[in-house]
Amino acid sequence: MTVLPVAQIAERIHKIRHSLPATVRLIAVSKKMPSTAIRAAYGAGIRDFGESQVQEARIKQAELADLSDITWHLIGHLQSNKVRKSVHQFQWVHSVDSCKLAQRLDQYAAESTHVLNCCIQVKLRPDPSKSGFSVETLWAALPQLGELRHLNICGLMVIPPWGLQTTETQMIFAEAKALLDQINHCEISRLRLTELSMGMSSDYSLAIAAGSTMVRLGTILFGDRDRKHPTDLSSNV
Numbered sequence: 001m002t003v004l005p006v007a008q009i010a011e012r013i014h015k016i017r018h019s020l021p022a023t024v025r026l027i028a029v030s031k032k033m034p035s036t037a038i039r040a041a042y043g044a045g046i047r048d049f050g051e052s053q054v055q056e057a058r059i060k061q062a063e064l065a066d067l068s069d070i071t072w073h074l075i076g077h078l079q080s081n082k083v084r085k086s087v088h089q090f091q092w093v094h095s096v097d098s099c100k101l102a103q104r105l106d107q108y109a110a111e112s113t114h115v116l117n118c119c120i121q122v123k124l125r126p127d128p129s130k131s132g133f134s135v136e137t138l139w140a141a142l143p144q145l146g147e148l149r150h151l152n153i154c155g156l157m158v159i160p161p162w163g164l165q166t167t168e169t170q171m172i173f174a175e176a177k178a179l180l181d182q183i184n185h186c187e188i189s190r191l192r193l194t195e196l197s198m199g200m201s202s203d204y205s206l207a208i209a210a211g212s213t214m215v216r217l218g219t220i221l222f223g224d225r226d227r228k229h230p231t232d233l234s235s236n237v
């Protein structure tokens with residue numbers, strides 16, 4: 001994997017930042033990138049970083065311990081045996097993809113000193129390569145999710161399936177926004193969701209147009225991750 005020069009990462013970041021509305025939080029997805037790339041982005045003003053794997057993140061977090069004001073976002077599927085560690089390593093988990101995971105996170109968050117912000121990952125189209133709630137299972141889970149006292153469940157994360165037409169992607173983002181609004185207006189749910197975590201390098205403009213509040217950008221900031229397969233995103237490697 002080739003890491004772009006510091007100046008080039010900085011230039012990409014400045015460009016993207018200028019194009020984003022002030023209300024949209026830019027999360028730099030640094031999975032598969034070395035800590036030197038994260039340092040470069042930090043130097044260009046980024047404070048939010050997204051990682052897919054707990055173990056990989058831990059190594060980089062240790063190398064970057066001097067950058068104490070970074071907010072770390074977990075954006076990949078979380079295995080149950082890594083829940084405890086993740087609660088200490090991350091301030092955000094975007095990939096809450098089951099009720100069981102939410103309950104485990106809540107259990108460990110109770111012992112933690114910081115608030116754990118969570119987004120619920122929703123799958124708006126069938127996609128065997130991804131985890132997440134279907135719309136139906138999410139509605140069924142809302143009462144239980146609303147009971148969790150130690151999590152700040154404040155948003156939805158949506159990842160469209162790979163390779164869709166623009167109009168299909170737009171439709172999915174619009175559905176995500178509509179779902180968020182419905183949840184916020186419904187009586188059975190105590191959740192009040194303000195965040196829509198959607199938009200990656202190839203589709204973030206569409207996501208923002210549909211109401212995204214957090215974009216997760218990797219490639220467009222750091223360059224190619226040396227993909228073996230275009231779906232490496234979905235398996236959250």
Ligand SMILES: *Cc1c(COP(=O)(O)O)cnc(C)c1O
Nearest residue numbers: 029075200201216217218219233
């Ligand atoms: C890898 C990844 C991203 C970033 O994707 P790019 O196309 O490189 O911007 C965003 N979100 C999730 C969940 C990812 O796994």
